[in-house]
Amino acid sequence: MSDxxxxxxxxxxxxxAGVSIASVSRVLNGVGARPDxxxxxxxxxxxxxxxxxxxxQSLKGGRTKQLTFAMQDIGNPVYVAMVxxxxxxxRAAGYRLLLHSTDAVIExxxxxxxxxxxxxxxxxxxxxxxxxxxxxxxxxxAAGPVVVIGSLPGDxxxxxxxxxxxxxxxxxxxxxxxxxxxxxxxxxxxxxTVPGHxxxxxxxxxxxxxxxxxxxxxxxxxxxxxxxxxxAAHQLLDEHPDLxxxxxxxxxxxxxxxxxxxxxxxxxxxxxxxAGMDDSDxxxxxxxxxxxxxxGSVERGRLAARMLLDRLGGADxxxxxxxxxxxxxxxxxxxxxxxxxxxxxxxAHGTGTGSGTGASA
Amino acid sequence: MSDxxxxxxxxxxxxxAGVSIASVSRVLNGVGARPDxxxxxxxxxxxxxxxxxxxxQSLKGGRTKQLTFAMQDIGNPVYVAMVxxxxxxxRAAGYRLLLHSTDAVIExxxxxxxxxxxxxxxxxxxxxxxxxxxxxxxxxxAAGPVVVIGSLPGDxxxxxxxxxxxxxxxxxxxxxxxxxxxxxxxxxxxxxTVPGHxxxxxxxxxxxxxxxxxxxxxxxxxxxxxxxxxxAAHQLLDEHPDLxxxxxxxxxxxxxxxxxxxxxxxxxxxxxxxAGMDDSDxxxxxxxxxxxxxxGSVERGRLAARMLLDRLGGADxxxxxxxxxxxxxxxxxxxxxxxxxxxxxxxAHGTGTGSGTGASA
DNA sequence: TTGAAAGCGCTAACAT
DNA sequence: ATGTTAGCGCTTTCAA
Numbered sequence: 001m002s003d004x005x006x007x008x009x010x011x012x013x014x015x016x017a018g019v020s021i022a023s024v025s026r027v028l029n030g031v032g033a034r035p036d037x038x039x040x041x042x043x044x045x046x047x048x049x050x051x052x053x054x055x056x057q058s059l060k061g062g063r064t065k066q067l068t069f070a071m072q073d074i075g076n077p078v079y080v081a082m083v084x085x086x087x088x089x090x091r092a093a094g095y096r097l098l099l100h101s102t103d104a105v106i107e108x109x110x111x112x113x114x115x116x117x118x119x120x121x122x123x124x125x126x127x128x129x130x131x132x133x134x135x136x137x138x139x140x141x142a143a144g145p146v147v148v149i150g151s152l153p154g155d156x157x158x159x160x161x162x163x164x165x166x167x168x169x170x171x172x173x174x175x176x177x178x179x180x181x182x183x184x185x186x187x188x189x190x191x192x193t194v195p196g197h198x199x200x201x202x203x204x205x206x207x208x209x210x211x212x213x214x215x216x217x218x219x220x221x222x223x224x225x226x227x228x229x230x231x232a233a234h235q236l237l238d239e240h241p242d243l244x245x246x247x248x249x250x251x252x253x254x255x256x257x258x259x260x261x262x263x264x265x266x267x268x269x270x271x272x273x274x275a276g277m278d279d280s281d282x283x284x285x286x287x288x289x290x291x292x293x294x295x296g297s298v299e300r301g302r303l304a305a306r307m308l309l310d311r312l313g314g315a316d317x318x319x320x321x322x323x324x325x326x327x328x329x330x331x332x333x334x335x336x337x338x339x340x341x342x343x344x345x346x347x348a349h350g351t352g353t354g355s356g357t358g359a360s361a
Numbered sequence: 362m363s364d365x366x367x368x369x370x371x372x373x374x375x376x377x378a379g380v381s382i383a384s385v386s387r388v389l390n391g392v393g394a395r396p397d398x399x400x401x402x403x404x405x406x407x408x409x410x411x412x413x414x415x416x417x418q419s420l421k422g423g424r425t426k427q428l429t430f431a432m433q434d435i436g437n438p439v440y441v442a443m444v445x446x447x448x449x450x451x452r453a454a455g456y457r458l459l460l461h462s463t464d465a466v467i468e469x470x471x472x473x474x475x476x477x478x479x480x481x482x483x484x485x486x487x488x489x490x491x492x493x494x495x496x497x498x499x500x501x502x503a504a505g506p507v508v509v510i511g512s513l514p515g516d517x518x519x520x521x522x523x524x525x526x527x528x529x530x531x532x533x534x535x536x537x538x539x540x541x542x543x544x545x546x547x548x549x550x551x552x553x554t555v556p557g558h559x560x561x562x563x564x565x566x567x568x569x570x571x572x573x574x575x576x577x578x579x580x581x582x583x584x585x586x587x588x589x590x591x592x593a594a595h596q597l598l599d600e601h602p603d604l605x606x607x608x609x610x611x612x613x614x615x616x617x618x619x620x621x622x623x624x625x626x627x628x629x630x631x632x633x634x635x636a637g638m639d640d641s642d643x644x645x646x647x648x649x650x651x652x653x654x655x656x657g658s659v660e661r662g663r664l665a666a667r668m669l670l671d672r673l674g675g676a677d678x679x680x681x682x683x684x685x686x687x688x689x690x691x692x693x694x695x696x697x698x699x700x701x702x703x704x705x706x707x708x709a710h711g712t713g714t715g716s717g718t719g720a721s722a
Numbered sequence: 723t724t725g726a727a728a729g730c731g732c733t734a735a736c737a738t
Numbered sequence: 739a740t741g742t743t744a745g746c747g748c749t750t751t752c753a754a
Binding site: 007049051052053054055056058059064066073074075080081083084087088091096097098099100101114115117118119120141143226252255256258259262281282284285286287288289 | 368410412413414415416417419420425427434435436441442444445448449452457458459460461462475476478479480481504587613616617619620623642643645646647648649650
Binding site: 009010011021022025026029052053055056057058059060061 | 746747
């Protein structure tokens with residue numbers, strides 16, 4: 001009497017419809033079959049509430065229709081923006097998204113790449129914090145296609161999408177100078193990270209271009225976080241009361257710095273201007289809204305996902321050489337540097353975050 | 362000459378080691394074998410760079426070691442907190458996490474539940490925006506274990522973890538009253554969502570408890586977003602210049618409202634106090650830092666993940682009746698209601714977001 | 723058009 | 739202790 005224990009399979013359907021499993025498979029996959037057969041099979045499938053076993057399909061087909069995105073911590077707004085976009089692109093192409101937080105542990109990052117060999121996902125998008133020689137080695141012998149979001153040496157044969165932090169930082173510093181600031185401090189994250197290093201380079205270059213002096217003691221580099229930004233700003237203001245701007249290597253540092261400024265009863269931007277980087281959701285929610293450099297998190301996510309899907313899709317592209325793309329940075333001026341900046345976003349451009357409920361209950 | 366085309370399998374290893382595939386499997390799974398055999402197999406596996414095919418293991422074992430988390434939009438800070446926690450718990454138990462954004466489309470939510478039948482993941486954590494009769498039906502005949510984060514009718518046999526928005530909202534309103542506010546407006550999201558409805562109930566109850574009058578026109582309910590909060594606050598202040606507090610149904614609304622207050626040259630909290638809900642990362646990054654009610658996003662994530670893993674693990678628990686848990690809300694007082702509140706977090710409690718780099722380049 | 727059968731890579735009886 | 743073999747659920751030749 002049917003219902004042989006577990007969930008329905010093509011066998012149960014075949015029995016019920018009185019045909020072979022091959023016919024069931026054909027009908028289910030829209031391959032030719034006699035109308036009569038089609039009807040019988042579809043009916044049986046519906047009655048049994050059949051859902052194809054994706055695992056079996058994967059084993060047979062050799063692809064799981066899953067992509068993996070690995071970054072250090074999904075709590076960072078930059079990654080959130082990427083995940084959203086990657087998930088959207090993946091989904092549109094019929095892929096599911098597997099999330100992997102590496103907690104910035106190198107060994108874990110390497111493990112993710114190696115785990116491509118377990119065939120759990122068809123491809124990987126990796127956001128490494130640093131690139132070590134081991135990364136290069138593991139990446140070049142990965143068991144499946146990988147797209148790196150970050151900077152890779154030119155000769156490594158792996159697709160990559162990168163931000164242009166150097167140019168981005170210059171945009172921000174130039175803007176500060178153009179709006180009359182002369183004593184611009186840098187609040188940075190660790191210098192031994194790629195973003196930390198590059199953003200500092202941009203800062204230095206901009207100062208040089210602008211003919212502004214560089215005061216090594218007007219720089220702080222600790223962690224990329226709110227508390228670090230606040231502490232650094234307090235220290236800098238203690239030592240250099242005449243500073244007129246903080247350029248911060250990311251938005252969290254910038255908001256921490258802003259808190260310090262407020263705590264001292266100084267005004268933003270009148271007394272001190274503050275600019276951040278990443279243009280995360282935090283920037284527009286702040287007061288005053290934070291001027292920031294959009295390094296294209298969303299765009300990088302989209303590009304990375306597309307590149308990966310390209311590798312998976314076109315058989316001809318398979319052997320193509322590694323591709324490199326760079327997202328162009330864009331300065332977003334808001335009230336933290338320009339008192340006249342409109343409070344509401346000038347253009348609609350998909351605010352991000354936005355309008356969900358507070359979730360449940 | 363080994364290397365039979367594709368990636369190494371137990372067959373390649375067996376050939377290379379000169380043993381049967383069964384022995385290979387045993388060694389690889391740590392089942393008894395002669396030291397000699399163990400050595401040969403391990404050596405061959407290492408030389409070939411063997412990685413077990415997880416898909417094949419899943420097909421055989423009937424479980425994928427994958428969990429799915431479905432919510433409307435990963436851009437919402439509340440969900441970010443949950444994902445982080447769920448991922449951590451899942452990972453510790455050897456599970457991977459599949460992310461699914463439903464974009465608040467009901468049909469999509471239902472589809473996720475049904476798709477449990479495809480055996481792609483072993484269990485599902487679902488955050489529905491609303492619960493429709495269809496949800497109930499689909500949920501009760503799900504092909505695998507589901508834990509709902511949200512409110513479910515008591516008789517539905519599905520595990521659920523819920524927040525206590527009503528109590529949470531009361532906490533906030535009581536706090537506002539205790540600190541001297543009497544004319545407390547409500548800025549809310551859609552009333553036909555569970556959070557929108559419940560948070561309003563808490564607001565009304567608190568007013569009643571406190572003997573404060575309820576002015577229906579001191580309420581606004583539009584969307585759960587920054588822009589909506591700003592607009593609503595401006596309208597309310599236009600109509601009721603004497604308001605002394607905004608209670609907002611989530612942090613984003615609260616930050617939007619704060620912007621409006623600032624734009625009008627009013628001071629927070631001296632002229633007007635602002636309180637939000639969810640205690641997302643936005644709250645502590647704001648200026649002044651935002652008083653908010655922690656509805657236990659992290660805790661709910663953790664509990665949901667644990668419940669799900671329980672269902673998957675213990676064979677004996679399998680038939681247990683549905684369990685319900687409610688996270689206890691907690692008021693977090695900051696500068697937006699209390700001028701004396703410390704700027705830095707009083708206790709360490711895992712700041713959340715925090716310290717990642719700005720990601721790449 | 724349809725059915726029988728092979729096989730994706732693995733685990734677990736079962737037999738030796 | 740080790741080898742042989744039967745599937746897990748599906749797709750896809752290959753014959754009929």
